[in-house]
Amino acid sequence: MDIEKQVVAEIEALLGPKNIRTGNDAEGFLEDFWGRARGSALCVALPGNTQEVSDVLAICFKHNISVFPQGGNTSTCLGAVPDASGRSIVLSLSRMNRxxxxxxxxxxxxxxxxxxxxxxxxxxxxxxxxxxxxxxxxxxxxxxxxxxxxxxxxxxxxxxxxxxxxxxxxxxxxxxxxxxxxxxxxxxxxxxxxxxxxxxxxxxxxxxxxxxxxxxxSLGHLTSALISFDDIANLTAFTEPLRRAFDTSIIAMELISGSEVRIVKTMMPDLSVPYDQSISWFLLVDITSDGETDIAERLQDVLGEAMESGQIVDVLVSANETQRASIWKLRHSVTESHKKYGMGMSHDVAVPIGDIPRFIEIAKSKVDESFPQAEIAIVGHVGDGNLHYNVMFEKSRWDAIADQPQMRKDVYKAIYDIAADMNGTFSAEHGIGALHVAEMKTYKSEIELEMMKGIKAYFDPLNIMNPGRILPE
CATH class of the missing domain: 3.30.465.10 (Uridine Diphospho-n-acetylenolpyruvylglucosamine Reductase; domain 3)
Structure with missing residues (x-):
């Protein structure tokens, strides 16, 4: 019996035939959420407890078989699908859900x-x-x-x-x-x-x-406000008086471009949030308080002053939990809408908060010049400087591009270079996975990579754990 068949047989003997997937039964574990990458594996192992995970890894370590751990497979950067070698297993934690x-x-x-x-x-x-x-x-x-x-x-x-x-x-x-x-x-x-x-x-x-x-x-009463702006500089500037008024009562502070809202509303027409197509920017804020009156009065003061000065255009404040949930559904529908719309290159960058308007201005100029068939859709956690800068290609426009892999590389590098020039990062919260390994070599210092490789070599001397992820080979 060759090594690969022996590994599958040992894992099946350990977990039982119901808790191992091969052939067509493994299909759902071999492709990423976006359908961008597909791999191959000897089997998918579904252990039910820590000892079974230990025993599966011991088998793979003994035979020098790679292991690709997988949770919900929702990674945006190809972090949870196997490579194409076929000499690996996927280890799913889905049964260990208590x-x-x-x-x-x-x-x-x-x-x-x-x-x-x-x-x-x-x-x-x-x-x-x-x-x-x-x-x-x-x-x-x-x-x-x-x-x-x-x-x-x-x-x-x-x-x-x-x-x-x-x-x-x-x-x-x-x-x-x-x-x-x-x-x-x-x-x-x-x-x-x-x-x-x-x-x-x-x-x-x-x-x-x-x-x-x-x-x-548990949180007290939650109020959501969807605030409209005609200028990104006004939006970022408004975060300061908002923080001053509410401090740690602010749970979330999310930036959404008007173009992003248009895509979401197009793909999800049943969303009930009012939408004015002339609005360029929205700020979605969640604020908690023990009393509704306290929030309402302070919000009225802060928003009223900003409206009088022309800093903000309009505001929708949730009147009840149903309306609040509708506002947040708009934000949480972004990923699904992008998948339906076409091909999106999502940049998970972060820059200092004060540099957000400058970053957006420079990046737009670059996209308009170099990728005129694309459109820009942005969501971001403006309170911490993290922007998901999405360069979107409607499906027919993407299909018309002859060299799609090169286009991806060109788009990513263009935006990452701008963030790096502002002392920012190319990955604020999504991680590296297999998609951004090249960026690690480009944007991380030699000593950083040297220390990381030293840690990896100590814990995983055979390089069997999620190989090809994070670190350049």
């Missing part, structure tokens, strides 16, 4: 890595607590993937990235050894904090199997 404990006094929740993000949010709400990580894919993404990619989302302004929400974790190393770092302590100053090596490592150092997370007091 919430293990929740402790309101300790303000912590512990879950297996395959637990759906929305289920963690719901479990916290049942004990009058709040888990703040919120993404467009929260109904399908898994918490292990969120931690492995250090996901951002719409609540970073107040609560930080996923890294800031993790208290402890359990990790299976490439050779099958299990590290138990499952603590819920807020203070533990005993040398290197190892969990941070695995947060954002995208499964390249080991597989996270359990996590302990911070939960917070």
């Amino acid at each position: 919430i293990l404990s929740i402790d309101p006094l300790d303000a912590s929740i512990t879950a297996e890595a395959g637990c759906i993000l929305a289920d963690i949010q719901e479990a916290a709400a049942k004990v009058d607590k709040f888990f703040p990580l919120s993404l467009g894919a929260e109904g399908s993404c898994q918490i292990g993937g969120n931690v492995s990619t250090n996901a951002g989302g719409t609540s970073v302004l107040r609560y930080g990235n996923t890294r800031d929400l993790v208290l402890g974790m359990e990790v299976v190393l490439p050779d099958g050894r299990i590290w138990n770092g499952m603590r819920t302590l807020r203070k533990n100053n005993t040398g290197y904090d190892l969990k941070h090596l695995f947060i954002g490592a995208e499964g390249s150092l080991g597989i996270i199997t359990k996590v302990s997370l911070k939960i917070f007091p």
Whole structure:
């Protein structure tokens, strides 16, 4: 029996035939969400607990077989699909989806890595607590993937990235050894904090199997406001008086271009949010308060002053939870709308907040000059400087491009160079995956890459964990 068949046979003997996928049964695990890349694998393994993950990795380590960990497969940068070699397995955490404990006094929740993000949010709400990580894919993404990619989302302004929400974790190393770092302590100053090596490592150092997370007091009354601007400089300038008035009561502060709203409304015509096509920019704000009156009065003061000065054009303030949900559905429908619309090159850049208007101006000039068949659609977390700068090609225009791979490279480089010139980054929250490995070589310093490669070599000497991701070979 050759090595590949032996590996599949050993994994099947370990997990049972119901928990391994081969041939046509593996289809759903081999292609990314966007349909941009497809790989090949000997099998898909679906372990049901940490020991089974350990045993599967030990088999692969023994036979030098690559392992591609997969959560909800919602990565935007090809981080969760196998390569084309066919000499690998996909390890799906989808069966490991239990919430293990929740402790309101300790303000912590512990879950297996395959637990759906929305289920963690719901479990916290049942004990009058709040888990703040919120993404467009929260109904399908898994918490292990969120931690492995250090996901951002719409609540970073107040609560930080996923890294800031993790208290402890359990990790299976490439050779099958299990590290138990499952603590819920807020203070533990005993040398290197190892969990941070695995947060954002995208499964390249080991597989996270359990996590302990911070939960917070449930939010009071939430008010959403969709504020209209005719100029991006006015929008970014308005964030300062808004912060001054509400401080940490602001949960989210999202920028949306008028072109983005048009695409979403075109692809999702049933969305009930009013839309004026003459508006160039929108600011979506979520504010929490113990009393509705307090928010209403302060909002009226801040918005009234800005309207009188001409800084803002118009504003829609949610009158109830149904209207608030409709406003946010507009924001959370962006990814699905892009997929229906055509080909979008989404740039996950970040620049200093004060440089956002200049970045948008320079980037628009570059796109208009070099890629006239494209249109620009932008959403972003304006409170932390992170912009998803989408260079969109309507389907027929994309199909007409002869050298599509080169077009992708040219578009990405053009926008990333602008961000780099402003001391920004080409990846603020989405990670690297397989899509942006070349950018690591271009934009990271030699010493940064040297340190990263040293860490990778220690944990994964055979380079079997998610190979081809993050680090240039």
